[in-house]
Amino acid sequence: MMEAVRPFDEVMDEVAKEGGESLSLCYQCGLCSGTCPWGTVRDFNLRKMLRMVQLGLVEESDDIWLCSTCKACVDRCPRGVELIDVIGSMRRMLVGGGMIPQMQRSAVSNMVQEGNPWGNPAEERMDWAEGLDVKIYERDMDWLLFVGCAPSYDPRNQKVAKALVEVLNKAGVSFGVLGAEERCCGDSARRIGDEQAFGTMVERNVAKFEEMGVERVVAISPHTFHTLKNDYGEFGSELEIVHHTQLLAELVDEGKLVPGRLEKKVTYHDPCYLGRHNGVYEEPRKVLESIPGLELVEMERSRESSLCCGGGGGRFWTETVAEERFSNLRLEEALGTGAEILVTCCPFCLLNFEDSSKGIARDDSTYILDVAEVLVKSL
Ligand code: SF4
Ligand code: SF4
Numbered sequence: 001m002m003e004a005v006r007p008f009d010e011v012m013d014e015v016a017k018e019g020g021e022s023l024s025l026c027y028q029c030g031l032c033s034g035t036c037p038w039g040t041v042r043d044f045n046l047r048k049m050l051r052m053v054q055l056g057l058v059e060e061s062d063d064i065w066l067c068s069t070c071k072a073c074v075d076r077c078p079r080g081v082e083l084i085d086v087i088g089s090m091r092r093m094l095v096g097g098g099m100i101p102q103m104q105r106s107a108v109s110n111m112v113q114e115g116n117p118w119g120n121p122a123e124e125r126m127d128w129a130e131g132l133d134v135k136i137y138e139r140d141m142d143w144l145l146f147v148g149c150a151p152s153y154d155p156r157n158q159k160v161a162k163a164l165v166e167v168l169n170k171a172g173v174s175f176g177v178l179g180a181e182e183r184c185c186g187d188s189a190r191r192i193g194d195e196q197a198f199g200t201m202v203e204r205n206v207a208k209f210e211e212m213g214v215e216r217v218v219a220i221s222p223h224t225f226h227t228l229k230n231d232y233g234e235f236g237s238e239l240e241i242v243h244h245t246q247l248l249a250e251l252v253d254e255g256k257l258v259p260g261r262l263e264k265k266v267t268y269h270d271p272c273y274l275g276r277h278n279g280v281y282e283e284p285r286k287v288l289e290s291i292p293g294l295e296l297v298e299m300e301r302s303r304e305s306s307l308c309c310g311g312g313g314g315r316f317w318t319e320t321v322a323e324e325r326f327s328n329l330r331l332e333e334a335l336g337t338g339a340e341i342l343v344t345c346c347p348f349c350l351l352n353f354e355d356s357s358k359g360i361a362r363d364d365s366t367y368i369l370d371v372a373e374v375l376v377k378s379l
Helices: 006-027 030-037 045-052 072-076 084-097 102-114 149-153 153-171 189-192 195-212 221-230 244-253 284-287 326-336 347-358 370-378
Strands: 002-004 057-060 143-146 216-219 242-245 265-268 296-297 341-344 367-369
Touching: 002 153, 006 045, 006 084, 006 244, 030 045, 030 072, 084 189, 102 189, 102 195, 102 326, 149 153, 149 347, 153 244, 153 347, 153 367, 153 370, 189 195, 189 221, 189 265, 216 221, 216 244, 221 242, 242 326, 244 370, 265 370, 284 296, 284 367, 284 370, 326 347, 341 347, 341 370, 367 370
Parallel strands: 143 216, 216 242, 265 296, 265 341, 341 367
Antiparallel strands: 002 057
16 A cells, blocks of 8 residues: 655655665666566565655555565666665664564564563573583683574574584684573664664673673674674674684684585575675585585575575564465475585574475475584584
């Protein structure tokens, strides 16, 4: 539903004030619409939505909440329109006016109040590490491992955290965690457009990093990696931050990890926030290719043209009907390569693919794995 509620120049001024000023460059070619995966699963016209905003018609339909901020359209736009900023600005305008969908509202409220989107108790945040050699971070350690909400609380992603810890310990890496003191990085709150909530979370986290003397962080999630790397600087943070696959590639390069034979055919899915958003394409592949016997086959859409799983931009906290899940399409692509394992390195991708596999793939729990889990199998 579109409603003409305000003069167009007033709306465009507000979009610009919220960071979406590049919308004025749009000349309505429609290339973005042809790129957006939503157009393949439902009636969704990105170009038209932008035009309505240019005309001063504020979008009040649910469509504004569909974007998973995958960045495919941004890379395709010939005019340099920063579509994610434009969509973010519209979301911020709506959130500022109290118009935030219930599911996103509840996830963000849990992030701020309880430190994680599910509202789980902080004292259970470290339960995943029971029985493992995981220390609380101290100043003389090389790395803070920022575990993140999903690897802390979600049973499937806890296995990734455990695998990573096993690998890091095997390589003799000096690292620690914040344990029960760790809180949500705030990625989804920013993508949803709740700047107030995001600011509250970042300020708390930056203060904690300073108090603990943290300088270098390794993140499990590409979303945490992106947010700490690209957004926390606005709040005075000067951390060095890497994604776990980057650290693993370095350890393999330095000979601190020597993988053994693993006769498997695998394909790798580039998470949007690692690949398109941050240009990290090689390191996860380097780790996989360092394993003797492992055959890496590429899907037709890989690297810059990778298909989003649908979990970014705050979408993970909403319901997506089965026939509109990008992860279903992606899993079919992966199966089409003949690979035995679909490898990724993002908690949202992993959970979305696991969900999709219940409906369309074979029932084999080892089929979808994180890079760290594949590596651990080879050691
Ligand atoms: S691709 Fe760029 S210029 Fe073309 S319609 Fe989309 S935003 Fe506008
Ligand atoms: S960022 Fe991705 S999901 Fe969002 S509008 Fe662009 S192509 Fe579509």
